[in-house]
Amino acid sequence: MTEYLPNTHLPMIEKHIPTIDIEAKPEVIDSLFKEYGGPHISLFLPIRNDGVEVQQNAQILRELIEEARASLEIFGMQVSHVSNFIAPLQYFVDNPQSLRQEAASLAFLLDGHALRRIRLDYEAPAFCCVDERFAMKPLLPIMQLNPTFTALCLNQGGMQVYRGVRGNLTSVDVEGMPNTIEEVAEFDDPEKTLQNHSATRTSRSHATGSTPVSGFHGHGMPDTYKDDLKKRFIQAVAVAIESFLADKKDPLVVFGVAGNLGQFKQVNAASQRVYHYVEHDASRWDASRLSQESVALLKLDIDRQVSAALDEVEAAVGRGEDISGITECALAAATGRLERVFIAKDEQVHGRCDLDRMQVLYDEKSGRLGKTDLLDYIAYETYRHGGSAMAVSKDRLPNGRRAIAVGRF
Numbered sequence: 242m243t244e245y246l247p248n249t250h251l252p253m254i255e256k257h258i259p260t261i262d263i264e265a266k267p268e269v270i271d272s273l274f275k276e277y278g279g280p281h282i283s284l285f286l287p288i289r290n291d292g293v294e295v296q297q298n299a300q301i302l303r304e305l306i307e308e309a310r311a312s313l314e315i316f317g318m319q320v321s322h323v324s325n326f327i328a329p330l331q332y333f334v335d336n337p338q339s340l341r342q343e344a345a346s347l348a349f350l351l352d353g354h355a356l357r358r359i360r361l362d363y364e365a366p367a368f369c370c371v372d373e374r375f376a377m378k379p380l381l382p383i384m385q386l387n388p389t390f391t392a393l394c395l396n397q398g399g400m401q402v403y404r405g406v407r408g409n410l411t412s413v414d415v416e417g418m419p420n421t422i423e424e425v426a427e428f429d430d431p432e433k434t435l436q437n438h439s440a441t442r443t444s445r446s447h448a449t450g451s452t453p454v455s456g457f458h459g460h461g462m463p464d465t466y467k468d469d470l471k472k473r474f475i476q477a478v479a480v481a482i483e484s485f486l487a488d489k490k491d492p493l494v495v496f497g498v499a500g501n502l503g504q505f506k507q508v509n510a511a512s513q514r515v516y517h518y519v520e521h522d523a524s525r526w527d528a529s530r531l532s533q534e535s536v537a538l539l540k541l542d543i544d545r546q547v548s549a550a551l552d553e554v555e556a557a558v559g560r561g562e563d564i565s566g567i568t569e570c571a572l573a574a575a576t577g578r579l580e581r582v583f584i585a586k587d588e589q590v591h592g593r594c595d596l597d598r599m600q601v602l603y604d605e606k607s608g609r610l611g612k613t614d615l616l617d618y619i620a621y622e623t624y625r626h627g628g629s630a631m632a633v634s635k636d637r638l639p640n641g642r643r644a645i646a647v648g649r650f
């Protein structure tokens with residue numbers, strides 16, 4: 242961390258700083274990491290939405306803001322300037338209802354231009370960082386091992402398809418997929434559907450996953466025909482989704498009521514694709530909730546990928562080709578020599594990297610105010626130079642290291 246001199250790097254901020262909601266997309270987060278210079282505040286807040294725990298949201302945020310305030314003062318910002326700078330954050334403490342979100346955590350990223358708020362579908366521990374750039378370590382789940390997936394909702398009375406990545410699912414149209422049973426019945430003998438009429442149809446643009454299956458009533462339509470029609474509807478959906486995913490590697494998460502889900506499983510029994518099934522009518526879930534529930538299922542696949550990457554690092558250790566330790570990793574990352582690095586997500590090591598002297602200086606003083614976490618620095622520099630960084634618990638890293646990497650040879 243570079244110490245700021247009063248009135249040198251921190252001019253008084255008198256303009257209104259807007260609050261912007263941004264999507265948890267790799268390309269959006271990537272653009273933020275490219276910003277550098279001047280004070281950048283990164284706050285991460287786990288969200289509680291139940292019972293008395295709701296009150297903790299504002300209290301924890303207040304404590305994080307006070308930590309940010311103290312850090313800015315340490316770096317030489319005048320007290321009157323500090324209050325003005327952090328005012329956009331204070332709004333959320335004064336209006337605690339604004340912290341009730343369909344999200345596991347919130348990230349607040351503040352600089353002299355804007356306060357960005359990001360809804361995260363994973364729990365990030367409460368954390369404050371003031372530096373010349375935004376903190377990277379808590380955002381690594383967005384940047385790395387963030388597979389594209391497809392979600393199919395076979396709800397009671399409708400279906401919908403979404404595709405995207407963690408925290409950013411969008412509705413998609415699938416060629417050849419029927420939206421309703423009515424569309425399948427159109428080509429049948431009209432004598433079979435004497436009193437077939439459609440239920441009120443709600444546009445996709447008006448409600449998530451609410452394209453209703455037609456209602457069938459009256460005499461002249463035996464239950465065997467209705468059962469056959471539903472089966473053909475599910476079969477048509479299965480064929481269309483398989484065709485849609487034919488040139489993609491997406492895992493497919495299927496939400497549905499028991500009857501629909503059971504028939505879909507039967508139809509797709511021979512498929513080679515990875516399917517994840519959830520017996521639930523997701524018609525009332527928005528895209529954010531669908532993403533959260535889907536990623537919870539995909540976590541096992543993601544963990545397997547992390548384990549495979551760790552195995553590669555351990556193999557490199559066995560060959561003596563690893564770069565281990567904070568000092569070695571920090572210098573190698575800053576000079577673009579790391580291909581992949583693992584850091585301990587549950588540790589902080591304070592200090593700075595002096596590239597002029599090619600050394601790392603550690604700050605052993607107690608407290609973290611105004612200090613740079615070298616593990617975050619390693620992740621940032623690795624990513625900035627085109628490598629990849631992953632954060633795991635320290636007990637998963639080889640040889641008790643807090644940073645270990647495979648270099649570019």
